[in-house]
Amino acid sequence: xxxxxxTLENIEEAAKSLIAISQTRFLCFYGDxxxxxxxxxxxxxxxxxxxxxxxxxxFSIVNEYQYQNGKLLGFHFDFYRLExxxxxxxxGIEDYFSQSSWLFVEWANKVESLLPLSYTKxxxxxxxxxxxxxxxxxxxx
Numbered sequence: 001x002x003x004x005x006x007t008l009e010n011i012e013e014a015a016k017s018l019i020a021i022s023q024t025r026f027l028c029f030y031g032d033x034x035x036x037x038x039x040x041x042x043x044x045x046x047x048x049x050x051x052x053x054x055x056x057x058x059f060s061i062v063n064e065y066q067y068q069n070g071k072l073l074g075f076h077f078d079f080y081r082l083e084x085x086x087x088x089x090x091x092g093i094e095d096y097f098s099q100s101s102w103l104f105v106e107w108a109n110k111v112e113s114l115l116p117l118s119y120t121k122x123x124x125x126x127x128x129x130x131x132x133x134x135x136x137x138x139x140x141x
Contacts, residue, residue, distance in 0.1 A: 028108035031124030074102030
């Protein structure tokens with residue numbers, strides 16, 4: 001387990017550290033509503049040199065990102081609105097989860113039994129209005 005503390009002023013550095021620390025490309029983000037999960041994912045995609053700014057897929061459930069050269073960077077999921085894991089299966093989640101690209105999953109607790117055997121768990125904890133703590137754990141089942 002590793003920890004990173006950051007503010008919005010140094011979120012890009014925190015994202016860079018998160019990428020370096022993570023042993024997988026499958027990142028699951030846990031935290032309360034408004035903790036900054038999407039904001040952190042935006043910074044990670046930026047550090048990976050995504051071709052566009054990441055945005056929340058709350059209503060579309062999944063966003064696709066490319067590198068600046070047009071190749072697939074990865075997928076960003078927000079499962080907040082899901083009522084059941086069967087809805088994720090209907091989206092073809094197994095196909096997405098079998099990709100070798102980056103996968104960013106918000107509200108992973110809604111699809112926990114569908115997660116792969118190995119992923120990086122990132123807990124985003126609010127310290128105060130300006131500061132956050134990341135707790136990074138490698139999960140291997």
